[in-house]
Amino acid sequence: MNPRPALVRVREAVSPGLAAVRRTAGPYAAMISPLGWIVLGxxxxxGAAGWRWGWVEFRTLAVLLALVAVAAVAFTLGRWEYAAALSLGTKRVRIGDVALGGVEVRNDSGRAAASTVLELPVGRNVAPFRVPRLAPGDTHEQVFQVPARRRGVITIGPVRGVRTDPLGLLxxxxxxxxxxxxxxHPDTVLLDTRAVGFLKDVEGVATQNLSSSDVSFHALRDYVPGDDRRSIHWRTTARVGRLMVRQFEETIGSHLLLVLSLNPADYADEADFELAVSALGSLGQAALREERRLSVHTSDGxxxxxxxxxxxxxLCRLEPRPGSASLRDLAAQATAxxxxxxxxxxxxxxxxxxxxxxxxxLALPPEPTVFAVRCGRGLTAARRKAAGLLVLDVASLTDLQRGLRTLA
Structure with missing residues (x-):
């Protein structure tokens, strides 16, 4: 005898059939609104009570509700005869700009299409627009504007058609x-070339690592098997009577690492956070224009x-992250x-x-040059040192421009 409970065997037997029913009926069930389910129920x-106990009033109400449901189905039947295309004039704007776009609707059928209302989701809002009656092959273009009031990513579309009945059952x-x-995009400022002079200051600075293939000459040493023969210094070899090779010091190539905290506890309000994002964008753009290597690390990684x-x-996708790692841990993760x-x-x-x-x-290795930018609308622009760390306090992007010039 099979030890499995009978209920489990029954469930396994009917599961494929239930899955098929869900796949078939699911799209239709999704068309029914909560009010529609109430009416059907x-x-x-x-109807069951009226026919069970012979109550004419209940049977009459059941028939009326059924007729209402049938009428709702009639309102939503029919084919859409349209094809639609969505376009944007540009996919990137700055805060305060207005993005222009358009929806082109075309009647691809062989007969005239009645006037209808289509919808265009824009972010969390929905913009309805009416399409007039279109003859076969005719098109209608609807132009729209999207004001860019704050940094972020706005999802536009898809263009959709909606049919419903007057009572909203379907x-x-x-x-x-x-x-x-x-x-x-966040607000950014064009930083003067001199403002990224702190990157140039570290270029060519020698490290403690010795190499045989760099450009900063360090010393001569005896040749050992495996050395590149192109490094042999022949004049010294002839003078001392044994092979001598040039030895070099590895030098630093400028690589800027921007570290941004997303912890809301580090900011007085949303405006301060936006200023920090803008400061990062301005610094990053300046480094890329100067063809410097750039890495960005945030509390999200x-x-x-x-x-x-x-x-x-x-940067458009960055949002504050409550409970993010401490600044010390964030800095250590970034440099690791x-x-x-x-x-x-x-x-x-x-x-x-x-x-x-x-x-x-203190959580950072000693090699890189480190400084901090504190962003706050209530701060007084200043350049100061805190326990040996250079700190720029900025209340605006203009303060950032001025402060960075002092580092050049």
Whole structure:
């Protein structure tokens, strides 16, 4: 005898059939609104009670509700005869700009299409627009504007058609396009070339690592098997009577690492966080224009970007992360991932105390140059040192421009 309970065997037997029913009936069930389910349920209950106990009133109400449901189906029947295309004039705008786009609707059928209302989701809102009656092959273009009020990514679309009945019992929907993303870039400023002079200052600085294939000459030493013969210094070899090779010191190539805290506790308000994101974008753009190597690390981890616009696109998705790692841990994680960084910039809010900045600096290796940028609308622009760490306090992007010039 099979030891498995009978209920388990029954469930396994009917599961394939139930799955098939869900696949078939699921799309139709999704068309029924909560009010529609109430009407259908009431029709079934009243009809069953009316016929069971012979109550004419209940049977009459059940028939009326059933007729209402049938009428709702009639309102939502019919084919859509349209094809639609969604386009944006540009997929990248700055805060304060207005993005323009358009929806083109075409009647692809062989007969006239009645006027209808289509919907275009824009972020969390939905913009309805009416399509007039279209003859076969005719098109209608609807132009729309999207104001870019704050940094972020706005999802636009898909264009969809919605049919419903006057009571809202059924809701039938069809989509024609894929959604598109509009990137609202943070405010940035063009930093003067001299403002990234701190990157040039570290270029060519010798490290303690010796090499046979760099450009900074260090000393001569005896040849050992395996050395590159191109490094042999023949004049010295002839003078001392044995092979001597040149030895070099490895030099630093500038690599900027920007570290941004996403912890909301580090910022007085949302405006301070936005200023920090803008400061990061401005520094990153300046480094890329100077063709410097750039890495960005946030509380969410490393930020991947293929280009300058790609960096700003990635910044559009940043949001505060409550409970993020401390600034000290964040700095340690960033330099562990990018050990070759020669300059590390800690970008934080005005609520971060100098002691926290100093603790973050102590968590970093001694090789890179480190300074911090504190961003806060209530701060007074200043350049100062906190326990040996250079700190720039900025209340605006203009303050960032001025402060960085002092580092050149």
């Amino acid at each position: 009431a029709a079934v209950v009243l 809701h039938r929907q069809r989509t024609w396009t894929e959604p598109v993303e509009l990137f609202v 490393p930020l991947d970007f293929p280009s300058g616009p790609g960096l700003l696109d990635a 991932r990018v050990p070759e960084a020669s300059v590390v910039v800690l970008i934080v809010g005005g609520a971060v105390e100098p002691a926290s900045l100093r603790a973050a600096q």
